[in-house]
Amino acid sequence: MPIHHSLWTVSSEPSEVPASSMASEQELETMIAAAPQILSREWMLIGRQENTGFGGRVDLLALAPDGSLVLIELKRHRTPREVVAQAIDYASWVEQLEPDDIAAIYRRFRPTGNIAADFKDRFGQPLDEDTLNDSHQIVIVAADLDASTERIVHYLGQRDIAINVLFFQVFKHGEQRFLSRAWLLDPGQVQVSATSTSKGEKEPWNGEYYGSFGHGDQRDWEEARRYGFFAAGGGAWYTNTMNLLDIDDRIWVRVPKLGYVGVGRVTGKPARARDFEIEGQSALSVLTSDYHREFADDAEKSEYFVPIEWIRSVPLSEAVNDVGMFGNQNTVCAPKTLSWRTTVETLKSRFGIEK
Known part of the structure; x- marks a missing residue:
């Protein structure tokens, strides 16, 4: 069903704010270039109107924290089906980009910048x-799409093609204009699809989840071992994929x-730091590491916890890190690569787990 936006004033006699429009989609592109958080707080814009070399220009190009690329296409005056087809065509170009190509794109976008240094500043x-552009996703920006095109996007998404639509609507209240947005699909699921379609040999998922635990200034692995939890936070990109986990996974x-x-068994759903308890007490009153305490009341940036019953855990000094093992910066994913199956088989042997 096509998405429609409505905006109302908050008062004892609410009134609907009338819809307006952009002067042009060029205005929206300019706004996004000036404030990329309009699209996502978790992306770093690296290119604009980049020539694909075969008769087209990518509107915008961004990097996610895991080094995956985000291809952003504005609908402009094309039909919905045309913009979907165009975006998929451009994605075939994006998939072939090597690190040197991406660095050159960034130099054209920001001549005084350095992509490695700016990435480190942006994402810490x-x-x-080695993993730059291992995967990518497509984002179509539009005020509306027809029902058949939405069905196409849903169809592609169900088959692990990482594609989404971001709907924008402009409203005018007095002399002020406001911009609202809504995603067609859950961004977390599209993020998972991007991981599933990463480069390399594919095979059916083995039912085992991968988790990345960012030990350091914000969280402590020894506390996770002791109290039985897995955690991540600081932004939706880092916590969206935790919703993949279900009890007994x-x-x-x-x-x-x-x-x-x-390796452990999930015993509960993800919970915000302020709602998570350890031994009957608030987690943040028990734990000594930071866990994004300053964002405890912010649903998007808060730390989230998943209770885990550890089957086997080891201190950092005994971490297993053989050559060729699967690695990814997404917090949780369900890998569909040969390296994931061999990684799990190796870990079962090293951790003494039969099944």
């Missing part, structure tokens, strides 16, 4: 050339740069 972690946990440190 180094840009890994099994998750293999890796600390970036160190290796795999545990």
